[in-house]
Amino acid sequence: MSTRTLTARPSRRINWGRVFIYTVLIIGAIISAIPFIYMIMTSLKSYGSVVVNNFWPWWPFGTEPLQFNNYPDAIKEAGVDRQWGVPLIYRYFLNSIIIALATLVGTLLTSILAAYALTHIKLPGGNLIFLLVLTTIMIPNDLTLVPKVVMMFNLGWYNTYAALIVPFLASVFGIFLLRQFFMQIPKDLFEAALLDGAGHLQYLWSVVMPLSKPAIITIALLNFIASWDSFKWPLLVTRDASMRVLAVGLQQFNASDGGTQTQWMMAFAGMVILPVIVFYFFTQKYFTEGIARTGIKG
């Protein structure tokens, strides 16, 4: 009778804990991504397949070709912009881009200048001013919605780019974030610059701004995402199809043809979503850093 030896056996027992963890996470990730995948799939189906809920009408289970034509067809279906003579969907994209860029440049400009003044210049009443800015952060958008809309009418800005851009040229969040950043720049750098004969503006331009690139990128990313999804405000302050931003145009399409022509609706939604996803895959690092920075430092 042989005795069993107490040699160390390689552990071939499955760590069920790890299996559970991976399974849950993978299922979660699939759930996160699947609506987008289904959107793309549906945008490549024909109307007939959509109506009968045919899951896979193409090869190898069916004979239908991939309906890439749904994309140009959706663009055609949305109509033509009477003002500029381009397809309306192009106009929606252009509007959103114009507004996103204008508000981004404006916000960066006003926030950088203001944050610099607050941190590098001793101003009489500077603390009071900062307190004012602080209280503004607590004012919710919904509270000021009605009066701001009325103001657009009063100023004659209703249905113009001014209404979509001017109120957003300053951002408390931007001032906050940049102030935080600027305060961390060592004072010695400033003194050295002064000795070299540089003034405030030169210092700001050649030293402070390059050092604040991460904050600037965070602001740019968040501003872009907010612009792309901007819906409630544009809906309230514009009227013509020519002035619609992307989200408003999308909803308009959804409420008209989108309900029945699902494949075109998905194509339109795809045109709005896919560029952002691609952009995100290339810039994720900045996103996660930016979000974490705003989350924890609060």
Add this chain to the structure above:
Amino acid sequence: MAPPANAISTDSTRPRITSRAWRRYQEIGLGYILLAPALIILLVFEFFPVFYGLYISMCNWKLSCVAFIGADNFTRAFEDPDMWNSLIVTISYSLISVPLQLGLGLFLAYLLFQNIRGKDMLRVLFFLPYITSTVASAAVWSYLYSPDRGPINAILRALGFNGLKWLGESKGIFTLLAQNWDMTLPGWAAGPPLALISLIIYTTWVFVGYDIAIFLAGLGNIPVELYEAARIDGASGWKLFRHITIPLLSPTTFFLLILTVIGTFKAFNHIYVMTRGGPADATQTMGVFIFKQMYESQRYGYSAALSFVLFAIILLLTIFQNRVASGRVVYD
């Protein structure tokens, strides 16, 4: 502000104000100029509207204050059954969303924290719903929920169940369950409308990725030595979680709690796109209600008053949360 003591010289051959003082004035002037653009925009478009809004809320407003009616809009709000309905809808929406979102977010973040291979890829995927346009993804989910063309019902039918009306279902979920077993429930036990639950599922899908990102950062801030020390003392698994992770994560959790609750009260885009507040006002939150009063009924004064009511509620909630949490949040 008085000029520096040596600024004004009394010597008749020297300039009245020294160049040093002049430079200081220039600096101060520059400071104000740099601040001005941001300040003006914020004052005009954030600060002033609060007071203007209060004025509008006390008017019968038709393009201007046609009649000053004081607190009438406010009393009308409290007597309006639609207002109370939207308040209940908003509270139900928040009450169910917040624990679901935060619980799921913490759970997934904790899993992701356990040295997972492919962690970065998984995080990217979880984050996708958050960075895409809510109007667009809400339109996609409207299709997913479609009773006759959507994949969700298709899967249910493939598994042998009947399809549901999802976004078009105003009946409560408990009522529906009871119907499935041929029972009827009394009205008060109906539960939240299925349409609302459908919206909540969507909201969770969008924001869990964000919660995971924040929780992961919070988990990363907990010193590893604490876990090691506890392990030496024999603690493991659940004990570690309960006595180290949860307390040290509490500032993060509290931050997310406030943010999420406020977020649910402000929710608008997806509700408007997916249900417009229907069916039968089953998903008409305060945000949607206030919007409709302005956009569809042109009742600016009433809408303004309602937004103040909503603001007061959110303020009270935040203060309340602060009180409750101050004893429980651990800062070091």
